[in-house]
Amino acid sequence: MRVSSxxxxxxxxxxxxxxxxxxxxxxxxxxxxxNFKTCDQAGFCKRNRAYADEAAATSSWxxxxxxxxxxxSWKNGQLKGTILKTINTIGxxxxxxxxxxxxxxxxxxxxxxxxxVESWAIVxxxxxxxxAAESRDAEKTTxxxxxxxxxxAVITFAPFGIDFKRDSATQIKFNDRGLINIEQWxxxxxxxxxxxxxxxxxxxxxxVPAGEDESTWWDESFGGQTDxxxxxxxxxxLDITFPGYEHVFGIPEHAGPLSLRETRGGTGAHTDPYRxxxxxxxxxxMDSSMTLYGAIPFMQAQxxxxxxxxxxxxxxxxxxxxxxxxEAHNPLSLGIGSKTDTKTHWFSESGLIDVFVFLGPTPKxxxxxxxxxxxxxxxxxxxxxxxxxxxxxYNSDEDVKDVDRKMSKHQIPYDVIWLDIEYTDEKKxxxxxxxxxxxxxGMLEQLDKSDRKLVAIIDPHIKNTDNYPVVSELKSKDxxxxxxxxxxxxxxxxxxSSHWIDCFNPAAIKWWIGLFKYSAFTSLPNxxxxxxxxxxxxxxxxxxxxxxxxxxxDNWEHRDVHNxxxxxxxxxxxxxxxxxxxxxxxxxFVLTRSFYAGSQRMGAMWTGDNQANWDHLAAGFPxxxxxxxxxxxxxxxxxxxxxxNPEKDLLTRWYQAGAFYPFFRGHAHIDTRRREPYLAxxxxxxxxxxxxxxxxxxxxxxxxxxxxxxxxxxxxLRPHYFVYPxxxxxxxxxxxxxxxxxxxxxxxxxxxxxxxxxIYIPDSEVYYDYFDFEKYxxxxxxxxxxxxxxxxxxxxxxxxxxxxxxxxxxxxxxxWDPYTLVVVxxxxxxxxxxxxxxxxxxxxxxxxxxxxxxxxxxxGVLASSNLGTKGKLTDKYIKTMKNVGVERVVIVGAPKEWAxxxxxxxxxxxxxxxxHAEEGGKAAWAVVKNPKVAIGEDWKIEF
Numbered sequence: 045m046r047v048s049s050x051x052x053x054x055x056x057x058x059x060x061x062x063x064x065x066x067x068x069x070x071x072x073x074x075x076x077x078x079n080f081k082t083c084d085q086a087g088f089c090k091r092n093r094a095y096a097d098e099a100a101a102t103s104s105w106x107x108x109x110x111x112x113x114x115x116x117s118w119k120n121g122q123l124k125g126t127i128l129k130t131i132n133t134i135g136x137x138x139x140x141x142x143x144x145x146x147x148x149x150x151x152x153x154x155x156x157x158x159x160x161v162e163s164w165a166i167v168x169x170x171x172x173x174x175x176a177a178e179s180r181d182a183e184k185t186t187x188x189x190x191x192x193x194x195x196x197a198v199i200t201f202a203p204f205g206i207d208f209k210r211d212s213a214t215q216i217k218f219n220d221r222g223l224i225n226i227e228q229w230x231x232x233x234x235x236x237x238x239x240x241x242x243x244x245x246x247x248x249x250x251x252v253p254a255g256e257d258e259s260t261w262w263d264e265s266f267g268g269q270t271d272x273x274x275x276x277x278x279x280x281x282l283d284i285t286f287p288g289y290e291h292v293f294g295i296p297e298h299a300g301p302l303s304l305r306e307t308r309g310g311t312g313a314h315t316d317p318y319r320x321x322x323x324x325x326x327x328x329x330m331d332s333s334m335t336l337y338g339a340i341p342f343m344q345a346q347x348x349x350x351x352x353x354x355x356x357x358x359x360x361x362x363x364x365x366x367x368x369x370x371e372a373h374n375p376l377s378l379g380i381g382s383k384t385d386t387k388t389h390w391f392s393e394s395g396l397i398d399v400f401v402f403l404g405p406t407p408k409x410x411x412x413x414x415x416x417x418x419x420x421x422x423x424x425x426x427x428x429x430x431x432x433x434x435x436x437x438y439n440s441d442e443d444v445k446d447v448d449r450k451m452s453k454h455q456i457p458y459d460v461i462w463l464d465i466e467y468t469d470e471k472k473x474x475x476x477x478x479x480x481x482x483x484x485x486g487m488l489e490q491l492d493k494s495d496r497k498l499v500a501i502i503d504p505h506i507k508n509t510d511n512y513p514v515v516s517e518l519k520s521k522d523x524x525x526x527x528x529x530x531x532x533x534x535x536x537x538x539x540x541s542s543h544w545i546d547c548f549n550p551a552a553i554k555w556w557i558g559l560f561k562y563s564a565f566t567s568l569p570n571x572x573x574x575x576x577x578x579x580x581x582x583x584x585x586x587x588x589x590x591x592x593x594x595x596x597x598d599n600w601e602h603r604d605v606h607n608x609x610x611x612x613x614x615x616x617x618x619x620x621x622x623x624x625x626x627x628x629x630x631x632x633f634v635l636t637r638s639f640y641a642g643s644q645r646m647g648a649m650w651t652g653d654n655q656a657n658w659d660h661l662a663a664g665f666p667x668x669x670x671x672x673x674x675x676x677x678x679x680x681x682x683x684x685x686x687x688x689n690p691e692k693d694l695l696t697r698w699y700q701a702g703a704f705y706p707f708f709r710g711h712a713h714i715d716t717r718r719r720e721p722y723l724a725x726x727x728x729x730x731x732x733x734x735x736x737x738x739x740x741x742x743x744x745x746x747x748x749x750x751x752x753x754x755x756x757x758x759x760x761l762r763p764h765y766f767v768y769p770x771x772x773x774x775x776x777x778x779x780x781x782x783x784x785x786x787x788x789x790x791x792x793x794x795x796x797x798x799x800x801x802x803i804y805i806p807d808s809e810v811y812y813d814y815f816d817f818e819k820y821x822x823x824x825x826x827x828x829x830x831x832x833x834x835x836x837x838x839x840x841x842x843x844x845x846x847x848x849x850x851x852x853x854x855x856x857x858x859x860w861d862p863y864t865l866v867v868v869x870x871x872x873x874x875x876x877x878x879x880x881x882x883x884x885x886x887x888x889x890x891x892x893x894x895x896x897x898x899x900x901x902x903x904g905v906l907a908s909s910n911l912g913t914k915g916k917l918t919d920k921y922i923k924t925m926k927n928v929g930v931e932r933v934v935i936v937g938a939p940k941e942w943a944x945x946x947x948x949x950x951x952x953x954x955x956x957x958x959x960h961a962e963e964g965g966k967a968a969w970a971v972v973k974n975p976k977v978a979i980g981e982d983w984k985i986e987f
Contacts, residue, residue, distance in 0.1 A: 076326075078267075079267065079587060079588060080323065080325070080334065080335065080587050081266060081587060082316055083316045083317055083319075083363060085266060086361070086363070086393075087260030087261070087264050087277070088227070088260075088277060088279035088361075088391065088393045089317065089363045089391065090260065091227075091260060091277070091279070092223075092225060092279060092281045092363075092389070092391040093317075093365070095223065095225055095281070096221070096223050096283075096365070096389055099221060099222055099223055100221075105222055106203045106222055107203040107204060107205075107219055107222030107223070107224050108129055108130045108203075109127050109128070109129055109130070109203060109204045109219075109224050110127065110128055110130055110201060110202035110203060110204055111125050111126070111127050111128075111199065111200075111201045111202070111204045112125065112126050112127070112128055112201075113125075113180075113182075113185075113201050116180070116185060118178040118187075120172055120174065121172035121173040121174055121175075121176040121189070122172055123178065123185070123187060123199075127204055129226075129228075140155060140156060140157075140229050141156055143155045143156065145229060145231075146231065147274045147275055148232060148262075148272070148273070148274045148275075148276065149272050149274050149528070151272075151274030151275075151528065151593075152530060152595070152599055153274060153275070153593075153595055153599050153600065153601045154598070154599045154600055154601070155275070157278065157394065157395055157396055157604075158359070158360070158394060158395045158396070158600055158601075158604035158605065159395075159396060160600070161357050161358065161359045161395070161398065161608065162357065162398075164359075164608050164611055164612065164615075164640070164642060165357060165418055165608075165611075165640065165641045165642040166357075166417055166418060166642070167417070167418065167419040167642070167645070168416050168417065168419075169413065169416035169417040170417075173189045173190070175189065175193075176188065176189035177189075177193075183200065183201055183202075184198055184199060184200045184201060185198075185199050185201075186198045186199070187199070190403070194210055194211050195208070195209065195210055195403050196208070196209040196210075196212070197209075197401075203219065203222055204219055204224065205217065205218055205219040205220065206218040206219070208352075208401050208403060210350075210352075210403045210404065210405060214287055215286070215287070215350070215352045215403055215404075216284060216285070216286060216345075216352055216354065216401055216403070217284070217285040217286075217287060218282060218283075218284060218399075219282060219283060220283060220284075220285040220387070221283045221285070221387065221389075222283075223281060223282065223283035223389055224281065224282050224283070224397075225279070225280070225281045225282075225391075226279075226280050226281075226397070227277040227278050227279045227280070228278075229275065229276065229278060230276060230277075231276075232261070232262055232276060260277070261273075261276055261277040262276060262277075266586055266587070267586055267587065269585075269586040269591065271586070271591065271592050271593055271603075272528055272593045273592075273593065274528070274593065274601075275394070275601075278393070278394045279391055279392060279393050279394065280358070280391065280392055280394075280395065280396065280397045281389065281390060281391035281392070282389075282390055282391075282397055282399070283387065283388065283389045283390075284354055284387075284388045284389075284390060284399075285385060285386070285387045285388070286345035286352065286385065286386045286387075286388070287383075287385045288347050288383045288384070288385065289345035289346060289347045289350075289352070289384070289385070289386050290346075290347065290368060290383075290384035290386065290775075291303045291304075291345065291346045291347070291386075291765070291775045291776060292304050292343055292344065292345045292346075292366065292386050292388070293343070293344045293345075293346065293670060293673055293765075294340070294342050294343040294344050294353070294670060294673060294674045295318055295320065295340065295341060295342065295343050295364055295674070296336075296338060296339075296340050296667070296670045296671050296674050296676075297336040297337055297338040297339065297340075297639075297651070297667065297670075297671070298318060298332065298333060298334070298335075298336060298667075298670075299328050299329065299330050299331065299332055299334075299336065299651075299663050299667060300330070300331045300332060300333070300663075300666065301331070301666050301776065301778055302666045302669055302670055302763060302776065302777075302778035303775065303776040303778070304318065304343075304366055305331075305333070305366070306366050306367055306368050307333060307364075307365045307366050307367075308365055308366075308367050309367070310367075310368060314332070314333040316333050316334075316363075317333060317363035317364050317365040317366075317389075318333040318363065318364045318365075318366070319333060319334060319335040319361075319362070319363050320335065320339035320340075320341055320361070320362040320363070320364070320607060321335045321339065321361040321362070321587075321606065321607065322335070322336075322337055322338060322339050322579040322589070322606065322607050322609070322610060322638045322639075322640075323335050323336070323337070323579055323581075323587055323588060323589050324337070324577065324579055324581035324588045324589065325337070325588075325652070325653070326653050326687075327653055327654075327655050327687050328652065328653065328654070330659050330660070330663055331663075336651075336652060337579060337610075337637045337638050337639075337651075337652045338610070338637075338638055338639035338640070338643075338649060338671075338676075339362070339607040339639070339640055340639070340640065340641050340671075340674045340675065340676065341355065341356040341357070341358065341362055341364075341390075341641065342354070342355045342356075342414060342641060342674050342675065343356075343364075343388065344402075344407070344410055344673060345386060346407070346765050346769065346775055347772075348769070348770055348772050349405070349769055349770050350404060350405050350769070351404040351405065351406055351407040351409070351410050351765075351769060352401075352402060352403055352404050352405075352410065353401075353402035353404075353410045353414065354399055354400065354401055354402070355399065355400040355402070355414060355417070355418075355641065356390050356392070356398075356399055357398040357399070357400065357641070358392040358395045358396065358397075358398060359395065359604065359605050359606065359607045359608040359640065360392045360393045360394045360395045360603055360604055360605075360606060360607070361392065361393045361592075361603070361606060361607075362390065362391065362392040362393075362607075363390075363391055364388055364389065364390050364391075365388065365389040366386065366387075366388050367386070367387045367388075367389075368384050368385070368386050368387075369384065369385050369387060370382045370383070370384050371383050371384070371385060393592075393603055394601070394603055394604050395604055400414075400417060402414060406769060407673070407765065407766040407769055408756075408757075408758055408766070411673060411675065411757040411758060411759065412756050412757045412758070413757075414675050414757060415675055415756065415757025416757070418641045418642045418644070418645075418675055419642055419644065419645040420644070420645070420675075420753065420754050420755060420756070420757050421644040421645070421675070421676065421677050421678055421750070421753045421754055421757075422631070422644065422645055422646060422647060422678065422754065423631070423750060423751060423754040423889070424631060424633060424647075424648070424678065424750065425630070425631045425633055425884055425885050426743070426747055426855055426856075426884030426885070427459040427460060427495075427497055427633075427854070427855050427856060427884070428459075428460075428572075428633045428648065428707075429706065429707075429708070429743065429746050429747060429750060430457070430458070430459035430460070430708070430739070430740065430743065430854070430855040431457060431458045431459060431460075431708050431709075431710075431736055431739060431740075432458070432459065432460040432461075432462060432499070432707075432708065432709035432710070433447065433451070433458045433460065433461045433462065433709075433710055433720065434460075434461070434462030434464075434499075434709050434710060434711040434712075435462075435464070435710075435711060435712040435713075435714075435716075435718070435719075436464035436465070436466070436711075436712065436713055436714040437463065437464040437465065437466035437467065437714055438461065438462075438463060438467075439466070439480060440480040440481060440482075441480070441481045441482065441483055441484060441486065441487040444461055444463070444487050444491075444498070445487055445490050447461060447720060448461060448490060448491060448494070448496065450720070450722050451720070451721075451722065451853075452494065452853050453722075454721070454722040454729065454733070455733070455851065455853075456721050456722060456729075456732075456733050456736060457736050457737060457740050457851065457852060457853055457854060457855075458496070458736070458853075458854065459495075459496055459497060459854045459855050459856070460496065460497045460498070460499055460572075460709075461491065461496065461497075461498055461499075462498070462499045462500075462501075462574065462709070462711075463498065463499070463500045463501060464501050464714070465501055465503075465538055466480075466714075467480075467481050467500060467501075470507070470509075470539070471507055471538050471539035471540075472507050472509070472512050472514065472515075472539070473502045473503065473506065473507075473514065474502070474514055474559050474564065474565045476566060484566055484567065485566065485568065488567065488568040488570055488571060489568070491570060492568065492570050494853045494854050494856075494857065495853075495854045495855075495856025495857050496570070496853075496854050496856075497570045497571070497572055497633075498570060498571045498572070499571070499572045499573065499574050499633070499635070500567075500571060500572075500573065500574065501573075501574040501575075501576055502573055502574070502575065502617070503537070503538070503575065503576050503577040503578065504544050504545050504547070504575070504577065504578050504580055504613045505535070505537040505538070505539065505542035505543070505544055505577065505580070505581075505582075506518050506524075506539075506542060506543050506544070506545060507539035507540065507541070507542055508534060508539075508540075508541040508542055508543055509539075509541070514559065515543060517555065518543055518545060518555075519532060519543065521551065521555060523545060523546060523549055523551060523552040523555055524543040524544055524545060524546055525543070525544045525545075525546045525590065525594050525595070525596060525602070526546075526594065526595040526596075527591070527593075527594055527595070528591070528593040528594065528595065530595065533590070533591075533594050535582040535583070535584055535585055535590070536582065536583045536584045537577060537581060537582060537583055538577070544580055544582075544590070545613070545616075546596050546597050547609075547612035547613045547615065547616040548596045548597040548598070548600070548605065548608075548612055549596075549597035550597075552597070552616070553615070553616045553619060556616040556617070556619075556620055557616070557619055557620040558620075559620070560573075560617075560620040560621060560624050561624055561625070562624055562625055567624075569624070569625075569628065569630065572621070572632070572633040572634070573617050573621060573632075573633070573634050573635075574634075574635045575610075575613055575614050575617055575634055575635065575636045575637070576637050577637065578609065578610040578613045578614070578636060578637060578638040579609065579610060579637070579638040580609055580610075580613075580638075589606070590602050590606070590609075592606070607640050608640050609638065610636055610637070610638025610639055610640065610643065611638075611639060611640040611642055611643045611646075613636075613638075614634055614636045614639075614643060614646045614647060615646055617632070617634050617646075618632045618634050618646040618647065621633075621634065629886065629887060630885055630886060631885065631886065631887060632646070632647065633647060633648070634646055634647035634648075635647060635648050635649070635650065635707070636648070636649050637649065637650065637652055639676060641674075641675065643676060644675050644676040644677070644678065647678065648678040648679065648680070648706075648707040649671065649676060649678065649679050649680075649707070650679065650680050650681060650682060650707060650709065650711075651663075651664060651667050651668070651679070651680070651681040651682070652682075652686075653682075653686045653687060654681055654682050654685050654686050654687070655685050655686070655687045655688055656684060656685025656686075656687060656688030656689060656690040656694065656716075657685065657688065657690075657694070658694060658794065658795065658796045660681075660685055661685070661694065661697065661698050661701060661794045662779070662794040662795070663681075664680075664681035664701065664705070664794075665701070665761070665778060665779055665781070665792075665794070666778040666779070667679075667681065668680065668681065668705060668706070668761060669759070669761050669763050669778055669781060670778075672706070672759030672760055672761050672762075673759050673763065673766065675757065677706055677753050677759045677760040677761070678706050678707055678750075678760075679705070679706055679707055680702070680705035680706060680707030680708055680709055681702075681705060682709065682710070682711040682712070683698045683699055683701075683702035683705075683708070683709060683710040683711065684698050684699075684710055684711070684712060684719055685698070685712075686711055686712060686713050687713050687716070688713075688716065689716050689717050689719075690719070692724055692725075692728045693796070693797075693832060694796070695719060695724060695728070695732070696724070696728050696731050696732055696735075696832060697792070697793050697794065697832075699721070699731075699732045699735045699736065700731075700735045700792050700793065700835045701792035701793075701794060702735075703735045703736065703738055703739040703792075703835070704761070704781075704783065704790050704792060706746075706750070706760045706761065708739060721733060721736070727832075727833070731832060731833045734833070735835065737851055738835070740848070740851070740852070740855065740858070741847045741848060741849055742783075742788075742845075742847050743847075743848065743855055743858070744846040744847055744848060744863065744879060744881070745783065745784065745786045745788070745845055745846055745847060746760075746783070746784070747880060747881070747884070748784065748785075748786075748846070748878055748879055748880040749783060749784025749785065749786065751880040751896075752784060752785060752878075752880075753784075758784075758785075760783070760784055761781040761782075761783065762781055762782040762783075762784070763777065763778060763781055764777045764780075764781075764804070764806055765777075767782055767806070768806045768807070771806050774804055774806055777804060779791060779794065780803055780804065782840075785843075785877075785878065786843060786845050786877070787839055787840035787841075787842065787843030787845065787868060787877075788814070788837060788838070788839060788840075788843075788845065789803065789811065789837070789838040789839075789840055790835070790836070790837050790838075791803045791828075791836045791837075792835055792836065793830050793835075793836065798830065799829065799830060799831050799832075800827050800828060800829050800830050801827070801828055801830050801836045802825040802826065802827055802828075803820075803825065803826055803828050803836060803838060804824070804825050804826075805820060805821070805822065805823055805824060805825070805826055806823060807823060808821070808822065808823060808871070809821075809840055809841045809842060809870055809871055810841040810870060810871055810937065811826075811838040811839065811840050811841065812838065812839045812841070812868060812936050812937065812967055813828070813837070813838060813839075813966075814835075814837040814838065814839050815834070815837070816966055817936055817937075817966045817967040817969055818965050818966050818967075819965055819966065819967050820838060839866070839868045839936065840868070840870075841868055841869060841870030841871060841875070841937065842868065842869075842870030842871075842872070842874060842875050842876065843868050843870075843875055843876065843877050844865055844866065844867050844868065844875050844876055844877030844899040844900075844901065845865070845866040845868065845877060846863055846864075846865055846866075846877065846879040846899075847863070847864050847866065848861045848862070848863060848864065849864050849931075849932070850862075855884075859884070860927070860928055861928075862928060862929050862930060862931035862979075863879075863928070863929070863930050863931065863979055864930070864931060864932040864933075864934060865877075865899060865906075865930055865932070865933050865934070866934045866936065867899075867901050867906060867933060867934065867935045867936065868936045868937065869901070869935065869936060869937035869938070870937075873902075873939070874900075874901055874902045875899075875900075875901040876898070876899060876900045876901070877898075877899045878896070878897065878898055878899070878911065879895070879896070879897045879899070879979070880894065880895070880896050881894060881895040881896075881925070881979070881980075882894035882895070882921070883921070888917050888921070890915075891915045891916045891917045892912070892913070892914060892915020892916050892917045892918035892921070893915070893917035893918065893920065893921035894912060894918075894921065895912065895921070895922065895925060895979065895980045896910070896911040896912035897909065897910065897911060897979070897980070898910075898911050901935075904986060904987040905984055905985070905986050905987070906933065906984070906985040906987070907982075907983070907984045907985075908977070908979075908981070908982055908983050908984075909982055910982065922980045922981075925978070925979065925980045926978060926980070927978075928978065928979050928980070929976065929977055929978050929979060930975055930977050930978075930979060931973070931974055932971060932972065932973055932974070933971070933972040933975060933985065934969060934970070934971050935969060935970045935971075935972075935987075936967055936969050937967045937968065937969070938959065938960075938967075938968045938969050938970040939968075940961075940962070940968060942957065942959050942968075942970055942987070943959050943961055943968075946959055946970065946987065947987075948972050948975070948985055948986060948987050949985070949986040950975045950976060950977060950983070950984075950985050950986075951976075951983070955972060955975060956972075956973075957970050957971070957972055957987070958970060958971040958972075958973065972985065
């Protein structure tokens, strides 16, 4: 068992508790419930829930685990010790660590517990705290660490438990309910007295806990398929309590609210735990704890002015129970009322208990420390945050070119058009259909004339057929996943009979990289990649995925690494896309459906096969926000819904919502009607176009938000608790959000027939409607009118928003366009903002090729100052941007006195100002046109 606590900033303490029993380590159209397990159908889930029930029903329950004090050692910020199980000891000892056990079915899989998640998920933040200190008494040991020694871990010996404290107050408790459990290795033997052979030690007969069905320990069947379980039962579990915390967030991916529901009683509770087991779920249902495509076992807890978190680093199937218990206070004491403790119970089918603790105290502290650990989100190419046009499938290269021409004809901006599996020759990846995609280079060249891109799908299943060099090499080089017998695994997916590349294998990654070279795959630099079906999806597999007893590189079982599988495949594709031609290194763009902690370093994700209805539109934002606070903010949902045909109001509202998805893509199933924006007809086409142009105008603000996420882990869509952690009444709000640090507060319409929304204002600052400057002020809900053509979008006073107002066909054609700065004056008459700019394509920004500016308005002066650190390429890049300036400054909430005597000075020269007086509830505003200042230089405009 390992417990780590990377607190805010750079302070990290590492506690390692090495136990005597644990490994030593450094196609359908709607969801079919019967295809996916409930907790009762998953043996280890059922057993661990039963264990929790037994503990709850036993008044004198104590966890049968204790830390042996005489084994403790403390050195350089690291605590090590041995935990002993005090009852039913069977002996998962050094024998298992050394491989001195016999597995069932003559299996060749590794005998130890899987201990390599860290090599895929962790990139930093593991430095030991040299300032940490330990003090010990007869019952416990206390480790003090962190900034100013404000963090403590109090480790109780018997029963074993840990209280994590900040400023002397307990924030997180491990094993508070005594539910820690490690299912130890044991041989399967008859219930009779085992025969003892001469010279052998007597083998103890494991006790079967009362009321437990031993059959769930061994071969386990579901859906007509049997898991051979060569290592028998080996689950791990731990209860984690957040005392005083009513709200918990995170553990994506699930379709449900941001604030997670209870799973064991309570109003609106789920009946099953939240499940993390990446699976291909068609038309997933709403508000469910059911598994989906991705798994990030990272949970945050929130109470007034305090955020904490835990990361359960385990890649096996995992379930999490949540209970919220109200604790009554003595009304005669100062604490009148009650508080809520959130009690969670985590259990995984195999692997280790490996937990990281984050003690905050702010949401930003937690996401920053988690980002240091698993990596911050990729800074994508700029085109990737613009609009993507997709469906399954565009029928030919002429079809693609026709859509491209019509988007331009109707002056509808877009950056990327996508191809699903039908572009291939009989679903063989790295090929083009010779009858329908006869000239892929010509298609790519036409797109490139408007600086547009193509994304093509390439999945991990490789068609098993003759005369296909890719599968021939996969087999001859032995780079595929194996079945339990050690042979190459064969399953069924879109191509029919298929094999799966094993991207845990370094040799497979090296081979995969070669397949993307221009000499091997006919393409150009404006082609990028979509990795779908990488859970992996196997149509004839258990729960539509790969058997758990399959075998990966280095003889690890698939059950141990299942939730990592998608990450390893995207990693291979990311590496392949870095340098397709020697010397031409570009930032990759890869979209993934399956993901794990760390996948954010490599690309974007989307929420999978949603439906064209209002419920799925509404579900998108909680899912995307939850992903963002869990370290993966480059997220989106299929605009319009993947399955079904949206009526035009729904399609229009979805585009307005999609304009606020970090990943913004329209997509549709092969059986749906075509729905490119120009086909909607008026007024819908015009309204959709305006939503798209809003996204493009605000690309400078979006790119700046992406940059911030890439350097400090802050989410791009920020829920209210993240920005206002003192406002308890708004912690559960998940249908409105702030965009980065811009002060933009959005609440797109997601309800059928709605013509207004109630937006919650969290403070006393003044807010303005983005489009007409209507003023809203005063904490609480404000009604904002939202007819079909209107997106409810407010600007919080005190911010400066950069944008580009000239409409173009693609973001690449906006590169040299001038900026507009929208100065939104707050109650104090001040405002500030930031802008980050680079070439949007290469990694040159890492050596200084960027512009990072701070804008400030105070005492009638708007000033631009440098935030960047000079690097090797700074001067060269700024020189290329010398002619990119500011064409307009818009001041919202302009002072009334400007009406009669306003003027501006720029560099000593006077310029005019255009003033618009306050009208009704709409604020006064002013415009300075063409102030003749460069975006990359220091300057002042004096009003």
